Amino acid sequence: MNYTLHQLQIFLKVSQIQSITKASQELHLTQPAVSIQLKNFQDQFPIPLTEVVGRKLYITDFGKEIALAAEKILNEVYAINYKTLAFQGELYGRLKISVVSTGKYVMPYFLSDFMNANAGVDLIMDVTNKSRVVESLELNEVDFALVSVLPEKLKVNSIDLMPNKLFFVGSTDLNYTNIKTKKQVFEALPIIYREEGSATRNAMERFIANHNYLVRKKMELTSNEAVKQAVVSGLGCSIMPLIGIKNELKNKDLKIIKVKGLPITTNWNLIWLKTKKLSPAALAYLEFLNANKQDIIDQKFSWFTEFKSS
Incomplete structure (x- = not known):
């Protein structure tokens, strides 16, 4: 056996996530680098650590035992490092x-x-x-x-x-001149939501329901970045946290649309x-x-x- 701590770290992460692609992202390594180290680690054992069914990676029972051992070894290594620092007064x-x-x-x-x-x-x-x-x-x-x-x-x-402030925002390229009331903003323009369960989504739905706004067309995207880019492109409007749109506001890619009751502040x-x-x-x-x-x-x-x- 000649495996390295680096290989143990990679295998443990792969076993936890069951995805080489996602493991490479979390480890800040390229996918080929993770695959190579995983193969080198596997080659030291006569029994498979992983198996692929369909296109999904699974950890074998033997692989799960090795993952538990790898976690214990890595924890001991961390403990050695921490104890060294403790004796140095850090x-x-x-x-x-x-x-x-x-x-x-x-x-x-x-x-x-x-x-x-x-x-x-x-x-x-x-x-x-x-x-x-x-x-x-x-x-x-x-x-x-x-x-x-x-x-x-x-x-x-x-x-x-x-504070966390949520404003109603839209692209600076959108034409609002024909919209006479703020209620019509929600009824005339597509509204972009975050996914179910998002705190931003919940706050947005409460605001719309409390003001009896009727949303004519809505879209759902699963990240704040995705919503932001969709709004910048003119795909629709949304209620978004100010914290994530600083640059877009300063660059005039987005603008805040005044709506009674906003911003929502948490x-x-x-x-x-x-x-x-x-x-x-x-x-x-x-x-x-x-x-x-x-x-x-x-x-x-x-x-x-x-x-x-x-």
Whole structure:
């Protein structure tokens, strides 16, 4: 046996995701590189680790046993590294955070200074949909989650980071001159929604229902980026978080359309389970946030006040 830690990491990730393509994306490697290392790892065993049925990759029972062993080995390696740093008096550990998709425009700014100051802390940040974020928190897979709407069924602690404002926006190329009322905006133009379960989608549907707007034609897209590009292209209008459209507004690719009752304002909250026993790294991060969050908002998000309904 002559496998490497790198091969163990790759096989473990492939076994968790059951997809070479997705594993390569999460590992920031090319798909051929992952495939080659996976083959080199497989060649050291007389029993198959994976099998392909149809076009789907499956992990064999033997492969699952090897994946468990790989995880234990890698955890021991991490422990050695962390213990070394501890003896040197440095903060160490892993910080695991799950972030709703629009939160990717927020969370990195509240992490960068902390991570730069603590070289012994590793960051794992999963950007995904709201349902998966809540699930990962409930299953105790992460330390923290970033959400704009607090989950109703979980007992959590939270830190309020900053406002989340949602405006009605459309392409600057669209002609609104023939639309006399804002109600007609929703009835005359295609409206683009996020997928079911999205916090933005829920807020948008509540707003439309509360104002008795009739949507003539609607489309559904599964990411904020997809919605943004569709609106920029003139495919339709949407209610979108301001945090994700800064450049498009400044470049005049998008414009805010004044509608009574907008913007909708919620708050970005970093949450964690009340029963969670936080690691030293996680506790240190909470201390950092409490001491520095306002400075981060002032330095990185002062542009927020520039945009108003017009």
